[in-house]
Amino acid sequence: MATQHSRSAARLMMSPAVILLLGWMLVPLIMTLYFSFTDYRPVALPPTVAECCVGFENYVRFFTASAFMDSVWTTLIMVGGILAITVVGGILLAILLDQPMWGQGVVRILVIAPFFVMPTVSALVWKNMFMDPVNGLLTHLWEFFNATPINWLTDVPLFSIIMIVSWQWLPFATLILLTAIQSLDSEQLEAAEMDGAPAIKRFWYIILPHLARAITVVILIQTIFLLSIFAEIFVTTNGAFGTRTLTYLVYQRVLESQNVGLGSAGGILAVILANIVAIFLMRIVGKNLDA
Amino acid sequence: MARAVTTQKKAIYTVAAWGIGLLIFFPILWTFLTSFKTEGTAVADPPVFLFFDWTTDNYTVVQERSNYMRYLWNSVVIAGGSTLLGVIIAVPAAWSMAFVPGNRTKDILLWMLSTKMLPAVGVLYPIYIVLIRLGVLDTKGALIVVVMMINLPIIIWMLYTYFKEIPVDILEAARMDGASLRNEIIHVLTPMAIPGIASTILLNVILAWNEAFWTLNLTADDAAPLTAFIASYSSPEGLFYAKLSAASTMAIAPILILGWFSQKQLVRGLTFGAVK
Numbered sequence: 001m002a003t004q005h006s007r008s009a010a011r012l013m014m015s016p017a018v019i020l021l022l023g024w025m026l027v028p029l030i031m032t033l034y035f036s037f038t039d040y041r042p043v044a045l046p047p048t049v050a051e052c053c054v055g056f057e058n059y060v061r062f063f064t065a066s067a068f069m070d071s072v073w074t075t076l077i078m079v080g081g082i083l084a085i086t087v088v089g090g091i092l093l094a095i096l097l098d099q100p101m102w103g104q105g106v107v108r109i110l111v112i113a114p115f116f117v118m119p120t121v122s123a124l125v126w127k128n129m130f131m132d133p134v135n136g137l138l139t140h141l142w143e144f145f146n147a148t149p150i151n152w153l154t155d156v157p158l159f160s161i162i163m164i165v166s167w168q169w170l171p172f173a174t175l176i177l178l179t180a181i182q183s184l185d186s187e188q189l190e191a192a193e194m195d196g197a198p199a200i201k202r203f204w205y206i207i208l209p210h211l212a213r214a215i216t217v218v219i220l221i222q223t224i225f226l227l228s229i230f231a232e233i234f235v236t237t238n239g240a241f242g243t244r245t246l247t248y249l250v251y252q253r254v255l256e257s258q259n260v261g262l263g264s265a266g267g268i269l270a271v272i273l274a275n276i277v278a279i280f281l282m283r284i285v286g287k288n289l290d291a
Numbered sequence: 292m293a294r295a296v297t298t299q300k301k302a303i304y305t306v307a308a309w310g311i312g313l314l315i316f317f318p319i320l321w322t323f324l325t326s327f328k329t330e331g332t333a334v335a336d337p338p339v340f341l342f343f344d345w346t347t348d349n350y351t352v353v354q355e356r357s358n359y360m361r362y363l364w365n366s367v368v369i370a371g372g373s374t375l376l377g378v379i380i381a382v383p384a385a386w387s388m389a390f391v392p393g394n395r396t397k398d399i400l401l402w403m404l405s406t407k408m409l410p411a412v413g414v415l416y417p418i419y420i421v422l423i424r425l426g427v428l429d430t431k432g433a434l435i436v437v438v439m440m441i442n443l444p445i446i447i448w449m450l451y452t453y454f455k456e457i458p459v460d461i462l463e464a465a466r467m468d469g470a471s472l473r474n475e476i477i478h479v480l481t482p483m484a485i486p487g488i489a490s491t492i493l494l495n496v497i498l499a500w501n502e503a504f505w506t507l508n509l510t511a512d513d514a515a516p517l518t519a520f521i522a523s524y525s526s527p528e529g530l531f532y533a534k535l536s537a538a539s540t541m542a543i544a545p546i547l548i549l550g551w552f553s554q555k556q557l558v559r560g561l562t563f564g565a566v567k
Contacts, residue, residue: 007391009391014388017447018384020440021406024440027417028413028417028421029414029417031417032413035416096307100300106312111316113319113550116549117543119503119518120503120519121322121521124521125318125535140338175554179558183566214565217565221562228411228412230411230412231522234522235522247411254415255415267413267416268413275405278405281408282401282404
């Protein structure tokens with residue numbers, strides 16, 4: 001059906017999107033690459049204006065600073081922790097919500113609500129109204145049980161942020177997995193039950209394989225969004241107490257200390273690391289989605 | 292054969308699910324309740340749940356003091372504008388990829404998605420400089436374009452997924468019956484494409500409304516949307532729990548309601564049809 005004519009028309013229709021995305025990707029990336037080889041500190045005294053080239057000085061400095069490896073670990077722990085909580089929690093919650101009950105529709109609405117809450121709102125609400133060491137609701141709860149309240153964002157900051165972000169993303173995982181479970185052929189489950197397969201085995205050999213594709217999708221989408229967590233850290237700890245992800249470290253170098261050269265080198269490193277993750281994920285997507 | 296479920300089992304599931312559901316929803320409920328308290332009641336020890344003198348003062352104060360309507364308007368313009376612009380650019384692209392696929396279509400689609408993985412922070416400063424040079428930093432127009440670019444890959448993927456589901460047979464049948472291209476587009480294609488486009492718009496308004504990284508870093512005052520407005524409560528004003536709650540409630544209510552309506556589309560859209 002695709003004639004030469006329709007092919008060129010298609011190319012024409014695609015070109016605005018392709019050109020825009022290419023420009024959006026290449027122009028800033030090339031600029032960042034250029035900055036990363038310069039000593040560029042616009043607000044230093046005296047200001048150092050983009051002096052090319054200092055070679056790999058910035059890269060070496062960024063790479064060897066202890067903050068770099070720390071931030072990579074923080075990123076991995078944060079993303080990994082959130083993925084683990086939301087995927088495992090999502091599977092359990094989806095199975096529960098799939099059971100017969102009264103008011104299933106309402107429960108579903110309650111469960112998915114956090115996904116639509118603005119990240120800055122959820123971070124602030126959690127920080128002030130729940131995790132505040134004096135007036136936070138969790139503090140009252142701890143005191144009620146005569147336990148010593150925890151100063152969440154300074155004592156267990158990384159854990160606190162993982163909790164906040166998991167709260168935001170658990171609904172997404174649950175909703176996707178619930179939809180997948182509901183598409184499961186119930187006759188197969190019934191047959192297995194008739195044959196006397198216990199619940200654990202039914203879960204392991206029937207439900208979980210059926211969910212594999214949905215789990216892949218959840219991990220992919222969440223990773224895309226989670227690698228660039230920003231607002232939650234910005235609002236709660238501002239990168240202090242070991243909650244500095246790679247994204248946040250670069251942000252601090254570039255915008256807060258205005259060392260554009262150094263920050264840009266970090267930015268390029270972040271791009272390279274993200275690409276390694278991306279290639280890995282894209283393989284899975286390419287296999288799992290029929291494009 | 293439906294499995295016979297005992298009432299007892301159903302009751303247990305109901306209690307468990309409602310318990311967990313309310314636990315997850317609780318922070319939102321608590322924010323909503325706190326927004327009607329006085330500052331004193333908001334930090335009362337022990338906390339009060341429902342039985343307090345309800346007041347709407349916080350809403351009045353938030354609106355008067357920080358001009359909430361302006362931030363709301365900025366959010367509406369940025370979310371709406373970027374979605375509209377994105378859809379205008381994405382529809383032809385997704386359309387041609389779905390109906391006239393070439394050898395490289397799949398590669399192009401995956402490449403587009405991979406631009407989503409480009410760490411925003413790596414390109415923040417260049418974009419910042421470009422906007423300053425163009426004299427458009429802290430304008431709604433610039434934010435519309437930036438947020439549009441952020442979501443464009445997702446928009447294209449979603450539209451592609453929906454368009455792909457339109458059966459080509461119907462098109463061919465219409466052509467056999469002698470439908471003109473005009474009629475084909477108006478009477479056959481459009482009715483089938485509209486639901487997909489509508490879902491895409493809905494989801495992208497939600498994503499754009501909540502987008503925080505670029506709105507926080509590229510706006511100062513004039514173009515700041517609700518995300519930035521709320522972040523300004525970070526400290527020390529954040530200690531005013533009741534006002535923070537009122538501001539938060541106003542910021543999330545419209546999108547929460549929109550989100551509840553679009554939960555079905557969310558599954559299809561954000562998973563690119565891989566889960567139905």
